[in-house]
Amino acid sequence: MKFIYVDPSATVPGNGSLEKPYRTMDEVISSGVSHPVTVSIKRGTHFYWSYISQNVMAFFLNRSGTQSVLTSYGEGAYPIWYPKDAATRHTDTLFQNFNINSLQLSSPPGEQHTGGYLYGSLRGDANGICNLEIHHINFIGDPAAIAGSAPAKEVACIHLTVKDKTNIAHKVFIHDIYGDNINCGIFIRGNPHLSEPDTYYGDQRKSYGVRILDVSFTNIVNYGVLLSGAASKNKNRDVRGDEWESGWDNIYYSSYRTNVYNPIKDPHAWTTARADVPLWMTMCAYATGQNFEVHGSGPAAPDRYALDLDYHCNHCLLRWGYLTNNAKPFMFVQGPFSNSWYHANGYKPLNDDIYTLYHTLGLGCVNNVIEYIVSYNDGVARTQRSEDIYWKKACCFWYCYNNVVRNCLFIDTVSQANDHVLFCNPRKEDNPAALAMTLENCIFYWKHRDNSNLISPAEVSEFGTLLTKYAFKNCIFYSEAWSSAAPAALAGVSTSELQYVDPKFRFTLPLVPPAGMKEAKNILQLASDSPALKTGTTNTGLDIWGNTGNNIGWQQQPTAL
Numbered sequence: 001m002k003f004i005y006v007d008p009s010a011t012v013p014g015n016g017s018l019e020k021p022y023r024t025m026d027e028v029i030s031s032g033v034s035h036p037v038t039v040s041i042k043r044g045t046h047f048y049w050s051y052i053s054q055n056v057m058a059f060f061l062n063r064s065g066t067q068s069v070l071t072s073y074g075e076g077a078y079p080i081w082y083p084k085d086a087a088t089r090h091t092d093t094l095f096q097n098f099n100i101n102s103l104q105l106s107s108p109p110g111e112q113h114t115g116g117y118l119y120g121s122l123r124g125d126a127n128g129i130c131n132l133e134i135h136h137i138n139f140i141g142d143p144a145a146i147a148g149s150a151p152a153k154e155v156a157c158i159h160l161t162v163k164d165k166t167n168i169a170h171k172v173f174i175h176d177i178y179g180d181n182i183n184c185g186i187f188i189r190g191n192p193h194l195s196e197p198d199t200y201y202g203d204q205r206k207s208y209g210v211r212i213l214d215v216s217f218t219n220i221v222n223y224g225v226l227l228s229g230a231a232s233k234n235k236n237r238d239v240r241g242d243e244w245e246s247g248w249d250n251i252y253y254s255s256y257r258t259n260v261y262n263p264i265k266d267p268h269a270w271t272t273a274r275a276d277v278p279l280w281m282t283m284c285a286y287a288t289g290q291n292f293e294v295h296g297s298g299p300a301a302p303d304r305y306a307l308d309l310d311y312h313c314n315h316c317l318l319r320w321g322y323l324t325n326n327a328k329p330f331m332f333v334q335g336p337f338s339n340s341w342y343h344a345n346g347y348k349p350l351n352d353d354i355y356t357l358y359h360t361l362g363l364g365c366v367n368n369v370i371e372y373i374v375s376y377n378d379g380v381a382r383t384q385r386s387e388d389i390y391w392k393k394a395c396c397f398w399y400c401y402n403n404v405v406r407n408c409l410f411i412d413t414v415s416q417a418n419d420h421v422l423f424c425n426p427r428k429e430d431n432p433a434a435l436a437m438t439l440e441n442c443i444f445y446w447k448h449r450d451n452s453n454l455i456s457p458a459e460v461s462e463f464g465t466l467l468t469k470y471a472f473k474n475c476i477f478y479s480e481a482w483s484s485a486a487p488a489a490l491a492g493v494s495t496s497e498l499q500y501v502d503p504k505f506r507f508t509l510p511l512v513p514p515a516g517m518k519e520a521k522n523i524l525q526l527a528s529d530s531p532a533l534k535t536g537t538t539n540t541g542l543d544i545w546g547n548t549g550n551n552i553g554w555q556q557q558p559t560a561l
Contacts, residue, residue: 001036001037001038001066002033002034002036002037002038003018003037003038003040004016004022004028004031004033004037004038004039004040005017005018005021005022005039005040005041005042005073006021006022006023006024006025006027006028006039006040006041006042006047007021007022007023007041007042007045008023008024008041008042008045008046008047008079009042009044009045010022010023016028016031021042024047024049025039025041025047025049025051026049029051029059033059034064035062035063035064035066035068035097036062036064036065036066036067036068037068037069038068038069038070038071039068039069039070039071040069040071040072040073041070041071041072041073041079041081041103042072042073042074042079043072043073043074043075043076043077043078043079044074044075044076044077044079045079045080046079046080046081046082047079047080047081047082048082048083048084049081049082049083049084049090050083050084050088050089050090050091050115051090051091051092051093052088052089052091052092052093053092053093053094054092054093054094054121055094056094058093058094059093060091060093060094060095060096060098060120061093061094061095061096061123062096062097062098063096063097063125064097065097066097067097067098067099067131067133068097068098068099069098069099069100069101070098070099070100070101070103071099071100071101071102071103072102072103077104078102078103078104078138079103079104080104080105080106080140081103081104081105081106082106082107082108083107083108083115083117085108085115086107086108086111086112086113086114086115086145087114087115088115089115089116089117089118089119090105090115090116090117090118090119091117091118091119091120092116092119092120093119093120093121094120094121094123095120095121095122095123095130095132095160096122096123096124096125096130096131096132096169097125097129097130097131097132098131098132098133099132099133099134099135100118100133100134100135100137101133101134101135101136101137102136102137103136103137103138104137104138104139104140105117105118105137105138105139105140105157106139106140106141107141107142107145109142109144110142110144111144111145112144112145112146112147113141113145113146113155113183114153114155115155116155116156116159117139117156117157117158117159118134118157118158118159118160119156119159119160120159120160121160121161121162121163121164122160122161122162122169122172122188122190122207123162123164123167123169124162124167124168124169124170128168128169128170129169129170129171130169130170130171130172130207131171132160132171132172132173133173133174133175134158134173134174134175134177135173135174135175135176135177136176136177137176137177137178138177138178138179138180139157139177139178139179139180139182140179140180140181141179141180141181141182141183142181143181143219145181145182145183146181146182146183146219146221146257153183154183154184154187154222155182155183155184156183156184156185156186156187157177157179157182157184157185157186158174158177158185158186158187158188159184159186159187160172160187160188160189161187161188161189162189162190162191162205162207162229164191165191165193166191166193166205167191167205168190168191168205168207169190169191169207170207170208170209170244171207171208171209171243171244172188172207172209172210172211173209173211173213173243174186174188174211174212174213174215175211175212175213175214175215176213176214176215177212177214177215177216178215178216178217179215179216179217179218179220180217180218180219180220181219182217182219182220182221183220183221183222184220184221184222184223184226185215185217185220185222185223185224185225185226185253186212186215186224186225186226187223187226187228188207188210188212188226188227188228188230189228189229189283190205190206190207190210190228190229190230190231191204191205191206191207191229192204192205192206192228192229192283192312192341192342192345193205193345194347198350198361199350199361199362200312200342200350200361200362200363201285201314201361201362202285202362203231203233203285204231205229206229206230206231206283206284206285207229207230207231207246208230208231208232208233208244208245208246209233209243209244209245209246210227210230210246210247210287211239211240211243211245211246211247211248211249212225212227212247212248212249212251213239213240213248213249213250214249214250215248215250215251215252216251216252217252217253217254218252218254219254219255219256219257220253220254220255220257220278221255221257222276223276223277223278223279223280224251224253224278224279224294225248225251225278225279225280225289226277226280226281226282227246227247227248227280227281227282227284227287227289228281228282228283228284229283229284230246230247230281230284230285230287231246231284231285231286231287232244232245232246232247232285232286232287232288233245235286235315237288237317239288239290245288246284246286246287246288247287247288247289247290247317248279248288248289248290248292249288249289249290249291250291250292251279251289251291251292251293252292252293253278253279253292253293253294253295253297254293254295254296255278255295255296255297255298256295256296256298256325257296257298276304277304277305277306277307277308277310278294278297278306278307278326279292279294279306279307279308279318280307280308280310281308281309281310281313281316281318282308282310282311282312282313283310283311283312283313283341284312284313284316285313285314285315285316286314286315286316287313287316287317288316288317288318288319289307289316289317289318289319289321290317290318290319290320290321291320291321291517291544292320292321292322293321293322293323293324293516293517294306294307294321294322294323294324294326295323295324295325295326296324296325296326297326297327298327304327304328305326305327305328305329305330305331305395306323306326306327306328306329306330306375306378307321307323307329307330307331307370307373308330308331308333309330309331309332309333309365309368309370309403310333310334310365311333311334311335311339311340311341311365312334312340312341312362312363312364312365313365313366313368314362314365314366314367314368315366315367315368316368316369317368317369317370317371318330318368318369318370318371318373319369319370319371319372319373319541320372320373320543320544321372321373321374322373322374322376322516322517322520323373323374323375323376323378324375324376324377324378324513325376325377325378325513326375326378326379327378327379328378328379328392328395329373329375329378329379329392329393329394329395329410330370330373330375330394330395330405331395331396331397331423332365332368332395332396332397332400332403332436332437333365333395333396333397333398333400334358334363334364334365334397334398334399334400335397335398335399336398336399337349337357337363340363342363349363350363354399354427354429354430354431355430355431355434358399358401358430359399359401359431359434363399364399364400364401365399365400365401365403366400366401366402366403367401367402367403368403368404369403369404369405369406369541370403370404370405370406370408371404371405371406371407371408371539371541372407372408372541372543372544372554373408373409373554374408374409374411374520374524374554375393375408375409375410375411376411376513376514376520377411377412377413377414377512377513378393379392379393379419392419392420392422392423393410393419393420393421393422393423393444394421394422394423394437394439395422395423395424396422396423396424396436396437396470397423397424397425398425398427399427399430400436400437401434401435401436402435402436402438403436403437403438404437404438404440405437405438405439405440405442406438406439406440406441406442406537406539407440407441407442407536407539407541407543407551407552407553407554407556408439408442408443408554409442409443409445409524409553409554410442410443410444410445411445411446411509411513411524412445412446412447412449413446413447413448413509413510413511413512414447414448414511415446415448415449416448416449416450416481417449417450417452418452419449420453420454420455420456420459421439421444421454421455421472421477421490422454422455422456422459422467422470422493423456423459424436424437424459424463424467424469424470425463426463426466426467426469426470428466432465432466432468432469434469435469435470435471435494436469436470437469437470437471438470438471438472438473439470439471439472439473439475440471440472440473440474440475440536440537441473441474441475441536441537441539441550441551441552441553442472442475442476442552442553443475443476443478443503443532443552443553444475444476444477444478445478445479445503445509446478446479446480446481447479447480447481447509447511448479448480448481449479449481449482449488450479450481450488451479451481451482451487451488452488453488453489453490453491454477454488454489454490455467455489455490455491455492455493457491459492460491460492463492464492465492467491467492467493468492468493468494469494470493470494471493471494471495471496472490472493472494472495472496472498473495473496473497473498473537474496474497474498474535474536474537474552475498475499475552476498476499476500476501476503476531476532476552476553477498477499477500478500478501478502478503482500487500499531499535499552501531502531503526503530503531503532503552503553504526504527504529504530504531504532505524505525505526505527505530506525506526506527506528507523507525509523509524510523517544521544521545524554524555525555526551526553526555526557532551532552532553533551534549534550534551535550535551535552536550536551536552536553537550538550539556542556543555543556545557
């Protein structure tokens, strides 16, 4: 391993040694550096550098078999790495067998940032191993970086994809990341191309071991984590402990960027499509997202749900989450083939029958689970448009099959009417008997809601018997305003074992959501005489306290904590 040092504050030329460091990263590249190598940049300094190269001899493409490193040395704050200018990325290159850590990446102060930070292509070796690790990186912008028209663009902190049709890139490990005043967070896409051309199921050429851990984004506008084309080799859900699993663990997302979503100041906030979902999976199989918080995600086109299990996801799991004050909570969605990545990349549908194509062959959104999530005041008064102010608690669109939402808690302390527990658009051309989504063991709690219908009358009128594709089982519905009125109806959908009773929390629910997951766990506990205890369907999945059971709601202890 060779060691090279860079001190941007040095006043005389050097040779890359600790005693006589180089002054710029361009000097490092020009020196004809070979791998493996550790390049260290002096802390307490700043420098301007953009590395744009798709050449097979690119600096970050390391074929030596030993991981190379880009890091910092000395005392003080991380060195601040600026791009050449606000329209140019820090990198756009090939990545393999590299460890990038202990740096701050920033946009040029006072300018709209339209370039992006770490961009590039993932490359696997002959065994399909990419072995890229990015950690202890701070992405720091300023209000100007995300102002004006910038939020309509996808400007990411980390944006890495497999572009070669046959290459496979396993093991991409991103952890200990912080971002502030940024547009988009982390996008990783493995190889979606089919190696088994007669089905969309299976691992295909997807990437194993894409893990995103311990990430915090504040003042972020668009997506926080977008995971695509990833799969889990061992399918054990141990994202933190198994290097072959894919998913995320311990993600914090806080937006509240109301300036860019004000429909008076920014009319394109709802008409211009953007990469908008805070936590998002698409084209993934057996991926797991857990231990996350999403706060204050504003509305935008086309979706802007806090959580999204999107096109071609199967057997994915989202659990142990806390959502507050977002435009919308979560959705399952699978649109038509003509809108898919496969169509855009020249594939033809494997079958003309809708149910066979999307369910039997796996093109749709199939067998995914969302469990042990709290959604607190999502969808309440986030825009001035009437179609956005009504809360749609559980959302499922187009070609979805056997998806489950269980042991979740929905709380609304503001709405009085017009919010609904389901938002959907079942398709007439699909199998009418195929179950799309089941909500099981969930609690729906309002402070002020009247007894108007819980299912939108417009959807009842439009979809009729197709609403039976959505089932509510062993759920509790309650509004504090129902003391002198009959509970609302769930017209059209399939129902069984529902209760319209006070679930009896241990403490009075506050009007304002608890600040974070820790506070929510302390406050949102069931009382010892709660009717939710031991009256639900058994869930063998662990709750956030590490217990299993048959309670309704997100807490599985047989008695109050």
